[in-house]
Amino acid sequence: MNSKSLTGLLPYECSGWKAGSMDKFYDNETLYNYIDGGAELYISYGFSEVISRKYIKAGQPEIRVDIFDMIKSRNAYGVYTHSRERIEHNYGQGSQTLIEAVLFWKDRYYISILCQTGTTDCDEAIHCLAKAIDAAIPNEGRIPGVVKLLPEFKLVAESVTYFHHPVWLNYFAWLFEDNYLNITKETSAVWAKYQTTKKRAMLLLVQYPDEHTARLGNDSFTKYFFSNPENGLITKDKSGRWLSSRLEGKLFAAVFDAPDKDFTKTLLDKIHNK
Amino acid sequence: MKYSRRYWLKSSLVASLAGFLFLKFPLILFGKGTGKSKVILIRDTAALDQNGKPVRKTISDMMDKAITALTGIDNPRDAWKSIIKPDDIVGIKSNEWSHLPTPEALEDILKERVLDAGVREQNISVRDRGIRKDPVFQKSTALINVRPLRTHNWSGAGTLIKNYIMFTRRPWTYHHDTCADLGKLWKLPEVEAKTRLNILVMLTPLFHGTGPHHFNKEYIWNYYGLLVGFDPVAIDSVGVRILENKREEYFGEKRPLNPPAKHILLADTRYNLGNADPEKIDLVKIGWKEEILL
Numbered sequence: 001m002n003s004k005s006l007t008g009l010l011p012y013e014c015s016g017w018k019a020g021s022m023d024k025f026y027d028n029e030t031l032y033n034y035i036d037g038g039a040e041l042y043i044s045y046g047f048s049e050v051i052s053r054k055y056i057k058a059g060q061p062e063i064r065v066d067i068f069d070m071i072k073s074r075n076a077y078g079v080y081t082h083s084r085e086r087i088e089h090n091y092g093q094g095s096q097t098l099i100e101a102v103l104f105w106k107d108r109y110y111i112s113i114l115c116q117t118g119t120t121d122c123d124e125a126i127h128c129l130a131k132a133i134d135a136a137i138p139n140e141g142r143i144p145g146v147v148k149l150l151p152e153f154k155l156v157a158e159s160v161t162y163f164h165h166p167v168w169l170n171y172f173a174w175l176f177e178d179n180y181l182n183i184t185k186e187t188s189a190v191w192a193k194y195q196t197t198k199k200r201a202m203l204l205l206v207q208y209p210d211e212h213t214a215r216l217g218n219d220s221f222t223k224y225f226f227s228n229p230e231n232g233l234i235t236k237d238k239s240g241r242w243l244s245s246r247l248e249g250k251l252f253a254a255v256f257d258a259p260d261k262d263f264t265k266t267l268l269d270k271i272h273n274k
Numbered sequence: 275m276k277y278s279r280r281y282w283l284k285s286s287l288v289a290s291l292a293g294f295l296f297l298k299f300p301l302i303l304f305g306k307g308t309g310k311s312k313v314i315l316i317r318d319t320a321a322l323d324q325n326g327k328p329v330r331k332t333i334s335d336m337m338d339k340a341i342t343a344l345t346g347i348d349n350p351r352d353a354w355k356s357i358i359k360p361d362d363i364v365g366i367k368s369n370e371w372s373h374l375p376t377p378e379a380l381e382d383i384l385k386e387r388v389l390d391a392g393v394r395e396q397n398i399s400v401r402d403r404g405i406r407k408d409p410v411f412q413k414s415t416a417l418i419n420v421r422p423l424r425t426h427n428w429s430g431a432g433t434l435i436k437n438y439i440m441f442t443r444r445p446w447t448y449h450h451d452t453c454a455d456l457g458k459l460w461k462l463p464e465v466e467a468k469t470r471l472n473i474l475v476m477l478t479p480l481f482h483g484t485g486p487h488h489f490n491k492e493y494i495w496n497y498y499g500l501l502v503g504f505d506p507v508a509i510d511s512v513g514v515r516i517l518e519n520k521r522e523e524y525f526g527e528k529r530p531l532n533p534p535a536k537h538i539l540l541a542d543t544r545y546n547l548g549n550a551d552p553e554k555i556d557l558v559k560i561g562w563k564e565e566i567l568l
Contacts, residue, residue: 032446035486037371040428040449042486050486066486083427083484098490112485167452167533174534200527 006051006067009109011132015125017055017063024052041082042068044165046075046185055129061116063125067133068110073141074188078162080105086158091130093140102130107141146188146207149251151270159193172202175256180224181206182217194267201242201258203267208250218247221254234261244268310556311505311549313512314340317562321477321498328477330379333500336561337383340502341471343558351390357470358416360392365411369421369437370402373489374480376420380473384418405440406464417465419506420473423513424480427488429453430535431514434472434506435547441465452533457541460506474501474509481520495520498562507541507548508555512568514538515552519567 012019024034027049031039034052042050048069055063070076080094080103088095092106100115100122113129115122144162161171164187166179171191183189188207193200208214225243226235234244237257244264245254253271255264316339320332338350347353358364366384368376381400388398399410406412424432429452438459439445448456459465476499484490497516501509514535521529542550549555559566 035488037429037432038427038486038488068486085484096484098484099492101485101490103485112487114485114487118491170452170533172532173530174536 006049006069009067009133009136010051010053010065011129011136014055014128014132015121017057017060017125017129020054020056020062026050026052042070042079044167045079045082045163046071055125057121057125060119060125061122063116063122063129064112064114065129065133066112068112070108070110073108074144074162074164076105076108076110076141077143078164079110081161082163082168084158084161091134092137093143095130100126102126104130104134105141106134106137107139109137144188144190146190146205146251149205149207149271150190150192150203151194151267153266153270154194154196156193156195159191161191163189163191169204173257177224180217180220181252182213182220186213187217194263199259199263201263201267202256203271204252204254204256205271206252208252211250214247214250214252218245218252221245221252225254234264310554311503311508312344312556312558313501313503313505313508314343314558314560315476315499315501315512315566315568316340316343316560317476317497317499317566319496319498319562322496326478326496328377328379330383333377333379334383336500337380337387337473337502339560340473340500341387343560344502344504350387354387354391358388358391358393360394362388362391362393362416363397363410363414364388364393364399364416364418365405365408365414366398366400366418366420367405367411367437367440368400368402369432371422371424371432373487374422374424374478374494376402376422376475377477380420380475384420384473388418403440406443411464414464414468416470417468418471418473419469420475422475422477422479423501423510423517425483425488425493425517425531426535427483428533429456429537430531430533431510431517431538433510433513433535433538434474435460435510435537435541438462438465451536453537454540455544456537457507457545457547460541460545460547469506470504472503472506472509474513476501476513476516479513479517479520481517481524493524497565497567505548505555507538507550510535510538510541511550511552512555512557516567523567 026034048071050066050068052066092104095104100118102113104111111133113126115126164185166183169176186209190205192203242258242264243256246268255267258264316336318332318336323329341353345353345356368381399408401408419434421437426432435456441462441464476497478494480494482493503509539550541547
């Protein structure tokens with residue numbers, strides 16, 4: 001995808017708002033100049049280029065639209081899940097509607113549409129733009145296979161967070177001092193929360209490119225998290241919550257922060273029962 | 275005792291200026307040797323008007339109360355004079371992030387207080403970007419660090435510790451491991467041992483972020499506060515506790531910062547910059563106590 005193609009995904013006009021000043025483009029080297037402090041997140045998922053366009057209308061606030069070309073659909077899906085708070089499918093393959101903002105992903109793109117300050121007209125315009133951009137992206141992207149391995153039992157759907165950069169091992173809590181699981185861009189990993197009225201736990205799945213790499217990751221994890229692995233890969237942390245892990249072929253799974261042994265076992269069994 | 279007189283003596287700059295410092299500053303600046311870092315949390319619901327804009331008069335009063343509580347000197351002007359001297363060259367390191375900048379009113383108040391302490395106007399600069407080329411910052415003998423608290427999608431939180439990122443020519447070299455080593459910034463020659471006061475603006479903190487610009491009005495709230503102290507680590511530690519508690523209240527469950535703001539803890543344990551441990555923080559609460567989240 002080149003800059004010209006990104007431009008083609010944007011309408012010239014929507015609800016009376018017209019494209020304003022020249023479009024701006026940023027890549028890996030220049031994204032810091034645009035979203036100072038926020039660039040690393042996009043780079044961690046894999047990112048090629050973003051187009052940023054301002055839409056203007058007399059007497060109305062400015063609207064800013066960014067379309068990130070994330071190279072692969074798994075990257076666009078990942079960065080979308082990273083800050084998803086609820087399940088919503090108004091646009092693309094998943095969206096978030098916030099105050100004065102719409103965010104969504106489709107195919108290899110992650111789209112952000114923001115109104116500078118809220119007005120009813122501006123609110124209509126951001127939805128008009130979202131609809132137009134959605135329609136301009138012809139294909140849908142594939143959701144990473146590892147996500148489909150998550151048990152549906154008690155899954156908190158909006159918590160599902162896909163990643164392939166080691167930084168996000170600490171997505172839910174500061175658990176990892178280092179990249180013990182050898183997460184690289186060749187791995188596919190997902191965090192998910194499971195909850196009943198009284199119980200809650202986090203499940204981590206990591207799919208490796210081959211069994212050898214999976215064993216190395218598992219061994220490193222086991223060494224760090226289990227003081228006596230020969231007693232079984234289940235242990236209690238300092239706060240009395242349970243941790244357990246399992247390796248099967250290329251798939252590593254670990255349950256963190258579980259209230260009891262049974263809950264960890266149930267979750268792990270349900271992965272492998274699929 | 276990490277922010278003690280002994281700590282300051284150990285730093286290279288202070289070693290060369292030890293006599294100068296002991297003549298000029300009271301021990302109060304060094305934590306009174308208690309081993310605890312004093313942090314002032316001051317809140318006033320009149321700090322924001324009906325439109326959420328900062329109210330200069332109220333914030334001015336809050337700063338006066340904070341500086342007197344912090345130094346133990348009753349008169350605000352004298353309190354300022356205990357930390358800033360007339361021959362100081364003062365850089366007020368602000369933050370201009372467009373969605374949540376340091377309030378202009380607070381920048382003006384700080385500049386006024388520094389002028390009142392006897393510093394000449396040409397020896398004061400209030401700035402964020404471009405400080406490396408700013409002649410006042412280049413020659414500065416004293417720094418005042420002021421910024422709003424917010425979540426951050428790579429470092430966990432935009433903190434006082436992080437606010438000095440503009441002092442380096444290569445900010446990206448601090449991005450490794452979610453900015454774990456930001457504490458190292460405070461060892462740069464342009465920075466080390468110069469900071470006289472830290473103010474974490476808690477008027478409308480950002481407790482969560484989403485999208486590329488990491489900002490949405492849904493995730494700010496009126497807290498009406500300022501955190502003021504000498505120890506940036508202690509202040510950031512208190513600030514992040516407030517953010518975490520707000521997140522728990524908003525989301526209805528524990529929702530730690532994502533990623534964790536590990537640079538705060540490591541500024542303590544790895545760089546000895548201050549106290550992150552709540553047990554080593556003497557938190558003084560002044561003003562409005564409701565919804566304090568601590």
